[in-house]
Amino acid sequence: MIDKTVGSVEEAVAGIRDGATIMIGGFGRAGQPVELIDALIAQGANDLTIINNNAGNGDVGLAALLAKKRVRKILCSFPRQHDSWVFDGLYRAGEIELELVPQGNLAERIRAAGAGIGAFFSPTGVGTQLAEGKEIREIDGRSYALEYPIKADYALVSAYRADRWGNLVYRETARNFGPIMAAAATTTIVQVDELVPLGSLDPESVVTPGIFVDRVVAVGERGWLDAGAFVGGVDIEGRPLAGAAASGTEIDQ
Amino acid sequence: MIDKTVGSVEEAVAGIRDGATIMIGGFGRAGQPVELIDALIAQGANDLTIINNNAGNGDVGLAALLAKKRVRKILCSFPRQHDSWVFDGLYRAGEIELELVPQGNLAERIRAAGAGIGAFFSPTGVGTQLAEGKEIREIDGRSYALEYPIKADYALVSAYRADRWGNLVYRETARNFGPIMAAAATTTIVQVDELVPLGSLDPESVVTPGIFVDRVVAVGERGWLDAGAFVGGVDIEGRPLAGAAASGTEIDQ
Amino acid sequence: MTETATTATRIPREQLAARIAQDIPEGSYVNLGIGAPTLVADYLPEDQEIILHTENGMLGMGPSPVAGEIDPDLINAGKQPVTALAGAAYFHHADSFGMMRGGHLDVCVLGAFQVSQGGDLANWSTGAPGAIPAVGGAMDLAIGAKNVYVMTDLLTKTGESKLVEACTYPLTGVGCVTRVYTDHAVFDVTPDGFAVREAFGDNTVELLAELTGLKLVDASSRGIREGE
Amino acid sequence: MTETATTATRIPREQLAARIAQDIPEGSYVNLGIGAPTLVADYLPEDQEIILHTENGMLGMGPSPVAGEIDPDLINAGKQPVTALAGAAYFHHADSFGMMRGGHLDVCVLGAFQVSQGGDLANWSTGAPGAIPAVGGAMDLAIGAKNVYVMTDLLTKTGESKLVEACTYPLTGVGCVTRVYTDHAVFDVTPDGFAVREAFGDNTVELLAELTGLKLVDASSRGIREGE
Numbered sequence: 001m002i003d004k005t006v007g008s009v010e011e012a013v014a015g016i017r018d019g020a021t022i023m024i025g026g027f028g029r030a031g032q033p034v035e036l037i038d039a040l041i042a043q044g045a046n047d048l049t050i051i052n053n054n055a056g057n058g059d060v061g062l063a064a065l066l067a068k069k070r071v072r073k074i075l076c077s078f079p080r081q082h083d084s085w086v087f088d089g090l091y092r093a094g095e096i097e098l099e100l101v102p103q104g105n106l107a108e109r110i111r112a113a114g115a116g117i118g119a120f121f122s123p124t125g126v127g128t129q130l131a132e133g134k135e136i137r138e139i140d141g142r143s144y145a146l147e148y149p150i151k152a153d154y155a156l157v158s159a160y161r162a163d164r165w166g167n168l169v170y171r172e173t174a175r176n177f178g179p180i181m182a183a184a185a186t187t188t189i190v191q192v193d194e195l196v197p198l199g200s201l202d203p204e205s206v207v208t209p210g211i212f213v214d215r216v217v218a219v220g221e222r223g224w225l226d227a228g229a230f231v232g233g234v235d236i237e238g239r240p241l242a243g244a245a246a247s248g249t250e251i252d253q
Numbered sequence: 254m255i256d257k258t259v260g261s262v263e264e265a266v267a268g269i270r271d272g273a274t275i276m277i278g279g280f281g282r283a284g285q286p287v288e289l290i291d292a293l294i295a296q297g298a299n300d301l302t303i304i305n306n307n308a309g310n311g312d313v314g315l316a317a318l319l320a321k322k323r324v325r326k327i328l329c330s331f332p333r334q335h336d337s338w339v340f341d342g343l344y345r346a347g348e349i350e351l352e353l354v355p356q357g358n359l360a361e362r363i364r365a366a367g368a369g370i371g372a373f374f375s376p377t378g379v380g381t382q383l384a385e386g387k388e389i390r391e392i393d394g395r396s397y398a399l400e401y402p403i404k405a406d407y408a409l410v411s412a413y414r415a416d417r418w419g420n421l422v423y424r425e426t427a428r429n430f431g432p433i434m435a436a437a438a439t440t441t442i443v444q445v446d447e448l449v450p451l452g453s454l455d456p457e458s459v460v461t462p463g464i465f466v467d468r469v470v471a472v473g474e475r476g477w478l479d480a481g482a483f484v485g486g487v488d489i490e491g492r493p494l495a496g497a498a499a500s501g502t503e504i505d506q
Numbered sequence: 507m508t509e510t511a512t513t514a515t516r517i518p519r520e521q522l523a524a525r526i527a528q529d530i531p532e533g534s535y536v537n538l539g540i541g542a543p544t545l546v547a548d549y550l551p552e553d554q555e556i557i558l559h560t561e562n563g564m565l566g567m568g569p570s571p572v573a574g575e576i577d578p579d580l581i582n583a584g585k586q587p588v589t590a591l592a593g594a595a596y597f598h599h600a601d602s603f604g605m606m607r608g609g610h611l612d613v614c615v616l617g618a619f620q621v622s623q624g625g626d627l628a629n630w631s632t633g634a635p636g637a638i639p640a641v642g643g644a645m646d647l648a649i650g651a652k653n654v655y656v657m658t659d660l661l662t663k664t665g666e667s668k669l670v671e672a673c674t675y676p677l678t679g680v681g682c683v684t685r686v687y688t689d690h691a692v693f694d695v696t697p698d699g700f701a702v703r704e705a706f707g708d709n710t711v712e713l714l715a716e717l718t719g720l721k722l723v724d725a726s727s728r729g730i731r732e733g734e
Numbered sequence: 735m736t737e738t739a740t741t742a743t744r745i746p747r748e749q750l751a752a753r754i755a756q757d758i759p760e761g762s763y764v765n766l767g768i769g770a771p772t773l774v775a776d777y778l779p780e781d782q783e784i785i786l787h788t789e790n791g792m793l794g795m796g797p798s799p800v801a802g803e804i805d806p807d808l809i810n811a812g813k814q815p816v817t818a819l820a821g822a823a824y825f826h827h828a829d830s831f832g833m834m835r836g837g838h839l840d841v842c843v844l845g846a847f848q849v850s851q852g853g854d855l856a857n858w859s860t861g862a863p864g865a866i867p868a869v870g871g872a873m874d875l876a877i878g879a880k881n882v883y884v885m886t887d888l889l890t891k892t893g894e895s896k897l898v899e900a901c902t903y904p905l906t907g908v909g910c911v912t913r914v915y916t917d918h919a920v921f922d923v924t925p926d927g928f929a930v931r932e933a934f935g936d937n938t939v940e941l942l943a944e945l946t947g948l949k950l951v952d953a954s955s956r957g958i959r960e961g962e
Contacts, residue, residue: 002761002783027562027599028585030578053599080640081585091638100639103561104603104646108370111600115832116878117361118390118397121371124607125645127680129631137371139401143680144371148392165785165794165821169457172596173563174579179598183836199820204422205458206823207598209793211763211785211838255533255555280790280827281813283806306827333868334813344866353867356789357831357874364828368604369650377835378873380908382859396908418557418566418593425824426791427807432826436608452592459595460826462565464535464557464610475806 004166005195005216009039012189012217016040016154021049023110023155023181024062028054028081031174033158033191034061035219040156041065047072051110051152053103053177055079055087066090075150077103102130105147107180113149114183114212122147155185158222159208162192163199166213167206175207182212191219257419258448258469262292265442265470269293269407274302276363276408276434277315281307281334284427286411286444287314288472293409294318300325304363304405306356306430308332308340319343328403330356355383358400360433366402367436367465375400408438411475412461415445416452419466420459428460435465444472514717515707516659516689524549526615526657526687534612535559537647540584543615543657557593559611561643563602566594583643603643606650614651616644618658618686620673623699623720625683627656628675641678648679660688660717667718669693669700690714694725701725742945743935744887744917752777754843754885754915762840763787765875768812771843771885785821787839789871791830794822811871831871834878842879844872846886846914848901851927851948853911855884856903869906876907888916888945895946897921897928918942922953929953 006012013036016022022040026032041064048071055076056063063086065071074096079087090096101109102125112120121144125131135146157178159168168190170178182188195218259265266289269275275293279285294317301324308329309316316339318324327349332340343349354362355378365373374397378384388399410431412421421443423431435441448471517525519542527549530536537559538544547569550556558567560582567582568589576587597605605611620628627648630641648654658668669686685703686693691714692704701723702711711724745753747770755777758764765787766772775797778784786795788810795810796817804815825833833839848856855876858869876882886896897914913931914921919942920932929951930939939952 002785028581030562030581030585078640078642080638088638092636098639100641102641102645103599103643104607104650107599107603108368108607111832112373114836114838115361115828116376116835116837118374118376118392118395120365120373122607123369123371123649126649127626128645128677130641130645139371142371163821165783167821167823170596172457172577172580172590173560173582175596175598176563177599180600183832183838201821201823202458203792203794203818203822203824204425204460205455207457209823209825209833210821211787211793211833255557281809283790283809283813331868331870333866341866345864351867353869355869355873356827356871357835357878360827360831361835364604367608367610368600369607369609375835376877379877380854381873381905383869383873416593418555420593420595423824425805425808425818426788426810428824428826429791430827433828436604436610454593454595456564456566456590456594456596462595462597462605463593464559464565464605 003164004210004213005164005218007217009035009191009217009219010042012036012191012215013039013043016043016045018046019048020045020153021051023152023185024050024052025155025157025176025178025181026052027173027176029057031158031170031176031178032061033156034222036156036158036189036191037061037065041068041070046070049073049075051075051150053077053106054081055084057081057083059086063087066096069095071096073097073099075099075101077101077106100130106150107177109147109150110177110180110184113151114180117149119146119148121145150184152181152185153187155181155188157182157188157190159190159192161194161196161201162190162213162216163196163201163210165198166190166210166216167201168192168208168213169201169205170207179208182208187214188212189215191217193221194218256417257463257466258417258471260470262288262444262470262472263295265289265444265468266292266296269296269298271299272301273298273406274304276304276405276430276438278408278410278429278431278434279305280426280429282310284411284423284429284431285314286409287475289409289411289442289444290314290318294321294323299323302326302328304328304403306330306359307334308337310334310336312339316340319349322348324349326350326352328352328354330354330359353383359403360430362400362403363430363433363437366404367433370402372399372401374398403437405434405438406440408434408441410435410441410443412443412445414447414449414454415443415466415469416449416454416463418451419443419463419469420454421445421461421466422454422458423460432461435461440467441465442468444470446474447471514690514713515709517706519689520545522657522687522689525692526655527551530556530613532556535565535610537561537606537611537614537651539614539616539647540582541617543617544584546615546657559605560588561602561606561647563597563599564590564594566591603646606643606646609650609652611651613653613655614647615655615657616647618656618668619675620668620670621656621683621686622670622673623695625681625695626673627654627678627683628673630678631676633676644678648682653684654682656683656686658686658688660690667720669718669720671720690717696723698723742918742941743937745934747917748773750885750915750917753920754883755779758784758841760784763793763838765789765834765839765842765879767842767844767872767875768810769845771845772812774843774885787833788816789830789834789875791825791827792818792822794819831874834871834874837878837880839879841881841883842875843883843885844875846884846896847903848896848898849884849911849914850898850901851923853909853923854901855882855906855911856901858906859904861904872906876910881912882910884911884914886914886916888918895948897946897948899948918945924951926951
């Protein structure tokens with residue numbers, strides 16, 4: 001019998017070694033595997049390279065991992081948020097390395113790793129600072145930059161439900177990076193709200209087939225979601241968006 | 254109100270012009286939009302380039318379109334099947350051009366077109382006849398060939414259910430090329446067994462969001478599926494697989 | 507300069523959002539950048555269906571939830587809680603950005619620091635030393651949508667034009683902007699530079715040229731100004 | 735040659751399928767090529783879970799349906815009707831081949847015309863003039879799976895070895911085969927050429943070397959032959 005479920009978050013993150021590269025799912029707080037990150041903090045692995053869209057919110061989850069100075073480098077598209085004070089402090093103090101990647105290139109490079117693509121030509125970022133040094137090629141009248149896959153030793157993913165084969169479904173926009181990170185890591189560790197019996201997930205609706213999943217742990221409902229104020233993004237000056245609507249400097253994150 | 258549904262297959266294929274490039278979904282008979290192809294035959298467009306995994310089965314659907322000599326060129330991975338006599342005859346008579354593409358490169362090149370990728374390096378086919386003339390590059394110790402997107406003027410796709418926004422769900426392995434072709438064509442035309450009211454498809458389970466769909470027509474249950482004998486593949490000598498198990502020359506299609 | 511500036515008509519941000527909404531036809535697939543562009547959603551006609559995309563994985567995004575109905579898994583690109591309309595669909599990030607990069611969005615509306623007359627956009631970084639860089643999905647949106655609309659004030663708080671000959675801030679995308687909606691006027695990006703498509707109130711092409719310091723094409727005479 | 739061939743042990747195809755099944759551990763993700771490799775499914779132990787992939791978009795493929803239960807939308811790569819197990823998942827072709835190309839399958843079993851001692855596989859074309867070429871998913875499977883097993887007769891009907899120094903037929907993949915299961919013996923592809931992992935019946939490495947015309951490594955002494 002195949003049974004990828006493990007009994008605790010401690011068991012789920014066992015064996016992650018110092019120096020590992022870890023993808024962490026989530027877009028802000030949605031889809032962030034906070035319980036697994038907490039277990040990783042307790043587990044103690046150090047000198048990590050983290051791949052996430054952001055660089056932590058508030059003082060929990062990824063932000064807490066950063067605060068413990070366990071992260072050598074972070075690869076993300078949008079570190080600066082109104083509640084990214086932990087990262088901000090480390091960055092300004094020169095205590096963390098940042099590699100900034102446009103969000104779509106980040107997603108596609110992660111997908112490429114999972115799909116065995118050696119490299120691909122992307123139009124995103126061409127002519128900007130973020131494509132400096134990259135190979136540029138004109139194809140069919142348009143300029144593209146060559147982008148390489150991003151893979152990882154581990155992926156920590158938060159999904160909604162799983163069966164014991166590791167088949168996953170997500171909830172709403174918490175899906176975000178989960179499916180592509182699950183496929184791009186050597187070992188994929190998933191937390192879910194709920195484990196369900198094999199056969200109860202509709203095969204038409206499985207988003208991540210179990211082939212991409214190594215360990216699954218049920219964490220129940222994520223209580224920390226209630227705690228966090230739902231103030232979302234931040235403008236380019238670092239102010240919460242509610243106050244930013246009048247600044248005229250809004251960008252996407 | 255957005256309403257992408259049209260009342261008939263004739264309306265669905267209206268405007269397809271001579272010389273058009275048309276993607277046709279399906280793997281063998283599963284997912285083949287036979288009713289739309291029949292309408293295309295009646296519509297009369299000529300000198301077509303067709304992209305499909307195969308080259309027609311029996312005398313219906315794609316095979317019937319070929320038999321009418323409407324197709325100048327076909328791009329596929331596996332033309333030779335035990336019931337591909339229509340294509341076989343045309344090919345041997347030099348009346349149709351064939352471009353053979355390994356199935357995974359075919360799928361990924363179609364996906365690339367829909368996703369705005371300029372080109373990508375694939376390991377599939379490197380060192381074989383099918384990569385001759387392609388740019389080869391070693392990346393991280395492995396050899397890859399540069400592959401370009403395949404796009405089309407039209408995609409004809411068969412799905413299971415749609416709403417008036419064009420959101421689609423498929424049935425089982427009839428999903429195959431539908432989602433990637435829908436995204437890779439300028440105009441995507443879909444036949445479904447059934448139209449359902451907006452809001453009745455679960456947003457978690459929509460496979461092709463309506464953004465990729467232009468016209469939808471309901472065709473009811475596909476009666477021709479019962480008619481076709483379900484003898485499937487063929488060995489490399491062209492014999493049905495039941496008899497081929499002893500030949501030792503099996504390959505995948 | 508001070509003199510002309512005081513006589514210039516400036517429309518409020520809400521009115522500008524309404525003006526942009528007017529140019530988005532029914533059936534469009536639209537991504538509204540975070541911040542001011544989000545306002546456009548409030549002015550889309552209620553009797554028309556326009557489908558909103560959010561880069562973090564949804565089409566058919568609805569308005570903010572009522573209090574007490576916040577779902578923490580359902581957010582927009584600005585990480586604010588939203589709702590899903592009947593007809594919505596969720597997808598993962600590679601699919602979402604494939605949708606953008608593949609040219610499937612009809613319109614996106616973005617903020618800007620600067621737009622050049624060649625259509626270059628700068629909206630992700632002021633290049634200020636010590637600032638923490640962050641780009642998010644701005645570069646993907648800039649090069650992906652069929653129509654890239656910019657919504658911005660014409661002038662910075664210190665009176666400098668955001669429409670420029672060439673951007674001095676770091677670029678987000680090259681030659682990607684199709685139209686700029688400002689508080690003074692609407693400009694199209696054309697091979698001949700900015701064309702004034704609609705000047706608000708009493709603003710004239712001459713005034714706008716003075717404010718921006720650019721040579722402008724007068725395209726507003728093509729039937730949309732009163733009395734011509 | 736005729737003399738040695740007549741004394742050689744050849745096991746039936748079904749027994750070979752069972753032998754292959756024995757080497758597939760529980761929990762493996764496996765793609766069985768069409769034709770003979772499909773037989774392997776019949777010998778996978780019923781009390782173990784091994785998950786079958788079919789390139790046309792499913793994991794968790796089950797056996798053939800009973801008569802009258804055929805679902806025309808549910809087929810395998812050979813376009814034969816199949817069933818779905820509890821725990822199955824469907825996906826589209828780009829995802830299915832991403833799974834293969836990305837190295838996520840543990841094992842695939844393929845037929846062959848020839849396998850070279852460097853692990854090159856030829857199984858898609860005899861290169862015969864006038865033949866209609868067809869490749870399907872063979873090239874993707876050959877380079878994608880972690881372990882590429884070939885299931886084949888050792889000799890062609892005319893007595894030529896399918897294990898060769900270098901393939902003369904058009905290649906499917908370069909250096910991709912890890913093991914070859916033949917009716918005479920099981921061979922591993924090693925840096926030193928083919929190693930005889932298990933010789934069936936009374937077959938000896940010397941006999942196999944004579945039949946193939948190749949210098950073979952004797953790896954069968956490592957504990958799996960009786961009496962040693």
